[in-house]
Amino acid sequence: MERFLRYSSRAFLRDSRNRILYGPEAPRYAERIWVNPQACTECLYGIGDRYSGRVVEGAWPPAGCRLKSLMEIEKLRSCIDHWSRGIPWKETGIFRFLEGEIEKHPRRVFDDCRSREDLEKRYAGLDLLFERVKVDMRLRTSREVNPWAFRERGGISFHVGPEGRLFFGGNGCHRFGMALVLGLTRIPAKIGCVHISAIPLLGSLRE
Numbered sequence: 001m002e003r004f005l006r007y008s009s010r011a012f013l014r015d016s017r018n019r020i021l022y023g024p025e026a027p028r029y030a031e032r033i034w035v036n037p038q039a040c041t042e043c044l045y046g047i048g049d050r051y052s053g054r055v056v057e058g059a060w061p062p063a064g065c066r067l068k069s070l071m072e073i074e075k076l077r078s079c080i081d082h083w084s085r086g087i088p089w090k091e092t093g094i095f096r097f098l099e100g101e102i103e104k105h106p107r108r109v110f111d112d113c114r115s116r117e118d119l120e121k122r123y124a125g126l127d128l129l130f131e132r133v134k135v136d137m138r139l140r141t142s143r144e145v146n147p148w149a150f151r152e153r154g155g156i157s158f159h160v161g162p163e164g165r166l167f168f169g170g171n172g173c174h175r176f177g178m179a180l181v182l183g184l185t186r187i188p189a190k191i192g193c194v195h196i197s198a199i200p201l202l203g204s205l206r207e
Contacts, residue, residue: 007150014053022055025202027160027194029053032141032152033205035166035189037179043068044159044167044192051193052157060161060195070168079177083130089123126174133178141188152190159192164201167192 011029018026030052046065056062071077078092089095098119101110113119133139139156142149156176157169168176169192179187194202 004148004150007153010050011053011151018053018055022196022199025199027053027055027191027199027202028151030151030153031191031206032155033158033160033189033191033202034186034207035158035205036185037156037176037187038183038185040158040166040168041070042167043070043073043170044161045170047159047169047193049153049157049171051159052153052191054193055196055199056193057196061167062193067167073168073170073173075173076177076180079174080181083177083181089120094123095119129174130178130181134182137182137184139175139179139184139187142190152188155188155190157192158189160194160198160202160205162195162197164198164205 007030014029015026018028030049044061044065045068047062051062061067071080074094074097078089078094078097081087081092082089095116098110098113099116102108102114108114111122113122142152142155146154154171156172156179159167159169161167169190171190175187178184191205
């Protein structure tokens with residue numbers, strides 16, 4: 001409840017400002033859009049949740065960000081290696097990578113994992129989720145997963161660049177990987193930042 005109220009306050013400020021400056025079609029904080037994951041080939045790296053719904057008026061990508069190919073993202077690459085090519089998790093390099101992230105973290109925790117055992121349990125759970133998504137051939141919205149979710153916060157994030165081009169935002173790597181491997185063409189996502197030229201195109205992403 002406390003988080004829901006905090007996100008509601010953040011949304012009120014972002015939504016109100018955007019509506020005044022950019023009109024009724026302006027993006028909203030953490031709003032749900034529907035995207036084709038197969039149409040995304042790059043990740044916009046370096047900005048987080050606070051950029052959700054923010055309008056970028058200048059050059060793209062925004063200052064302080066950089067573009068990565070999807071295969072440069074260790075989590076995403078390992079998902080494709082595992083679910084598409086049948087490579088065991090431990091041979092994809094993901095455990096070694098995440099153990100390094102745990103070691104670097106001040107509290108020795110990353111993705112709620114503290115040890116190799118935690119990582120193995122987490123990825124065994126992801127395999128079960130993959131099988132369920134494979135049967136359903138859909139990803140659930142944040143609200144379906146958690147009734148207290150605020151809009152689509154916690155969902156897979158996508159930024160919308162010039163001409164409506166999609167850029168993966170980095171959040172939801174495993175679910176994004178599932179969608180790519182299974183060939184899903186319509187998934188729920190949390191909006192990231194939006195280039196001003198793409199505002200007229202948001203209607204199609206909201207449908």
